[in-house]
Amino acid sequence: MTDTNIDTDENNLQSLSTGDCVVNEIDSDFWVFGYGSLVWKVDFPIETQQIGYIKGFQRRFYQNSIDHRGTVEKPGRVVTLVPADDETSVVYGVAYKIPKAKQQEVLEHLDYREKNGYERCLVPFYSLNANKAGESIRNIVIYVATKENDSYAGHKNDLNDIANQIFEAHGPSGPNREYVFRLADAMRQFFPHHNDDHLFELEKLLKERERKSFNG
Template sequence: MWVFGYGSLIWKVDFKYERKVVGHINGYLRRFYQHSIDHRGVPGKPGRVVTLIPSKDANSVVWGVAYKIKTEDEEEVTKHLDFREKNGYSKKTVTFHPKDKNQEAFPLTLYVATEDNESYAGPASVEDIAKQVISSQGPSGTNKEYVYNLAEAMRSITPDVYDEHLFSLEAAVQKLDPAFKNKM
């Protein structure tokens, strides 16, 4: 069993895995279109976290990390991830393409929040999403921390890839963040 991390699973891996591989999936875009009332927000004041949306451009890619789960750990990890991703996410199987061209593509599982779930926030301007992010926090921490950690993780695993939506949102959040302004 392989699982794809494209959001917090990139930097907050809280399950057993045997191996990890950097790579991408095709035909999707990573977007902050999902409300979080269980991790980076609360009911009545949700945060924003990423999901994947189908792209009209078949050449679109989303970079992330694939984790190989040992057979004996599959049930435990699946239960854990089903609980962790409970706020509107469902499982889907897609093809993963490793960054290392010597490795073959393979199927894996990802958790995606589709438009028909109750916590789907939908599109908004980067500025509006940033305003929501800067003022939200939940049991897992502040929403801005989620944005900053994801941006940092993506720069670390794919320094040559520019994720327009993610990095534009990071910049917009930084403009509103008093802690970030004080570091300048």
């Protein structure tokens, strides 16, 4: 990993403060961490990828989606990261290295994709790849929906209520429940020994609602 920093004035690659993240310039090796739809929907060029985790956060369905998995009239729910009380808490996901020639293009694409309340900041990433286990990628980019954004919904955190909202929501990217199912499937595929209680319990509640709906 190089310690050379990109000229942020020229390339506009400076991260934004989220309050709980360490904010520095993005390195010339530009990595981004996927913990939601980026785990399975990579719609930008990558050079390589690694599975692993970041520390000090929890993955939660605390962000309303009005542009991808819901609408303004009937918002869906998608994940964000919230600081964990337990410093040993980790969030598993996938790290993507962006080709140098595509860095600015990908950054602009991701900023637009995450425009509904997400800001970017930088944290260490810890790889679980066989030949990279325990290795830290300094300053990986994460997108976090902060509590200050208009679509933050962490104050409504009852899982049954979240499940009801997701079950009824549909947006330009498809049914909201599909987002939950695909994320849960990806977590089992990449991290079969990890139990994401919040995600898997929500998946269970949604499947129960599907069965009831199918049976009338």
